[in-house]
Amino acid sequence: MKTLVKISITLFFFSVAACSSNPTLSEQMASHGKQLVEEGNKQWEEGSKMVEEGKDKVQRGNRLLEDAKHVEHDHKK
Numbered sequence: 001m002k003t004l005v006k007i008s009i010t011l012f013f014f015s016v017a018a019c020s021s022n023p024t025l026s027e028q029m030a031s032h033g034k035q036l037v038e039e040g041n042k043q044w045e046e047g048s049k050m051v052e053e054g055k056d057k058v059q060r061g062n063r064l065l066e067d068a069k070h071v072e073h074d075h076k077k
Contacts, residue, residue, distance in 0.1 A: 015029060
């Protein structure tokens with residue numbers, strides 16, 4: 001993990017140096033960064049929906065389990 005952070009920081013500084021000497025590259029990197037952020041936001045939304053769906057399924061499963069316990073209890077009487 002530390003190595004990944006060091007590599008990321010190094011690449012960041014190289015990209016800053018490259019962008020300061022080349023405005024077109026700076027614009028391209030900004031555009032690419034914006035694209036990555038939008039993609040990340042989309043994935044976050046999809047993940048959030050999946051979490052909510054999972055919570056609903058767990059709640060349904062818990063209700064079914066409780067119903068089954070009541071049926072089993074009533075059957076023993």
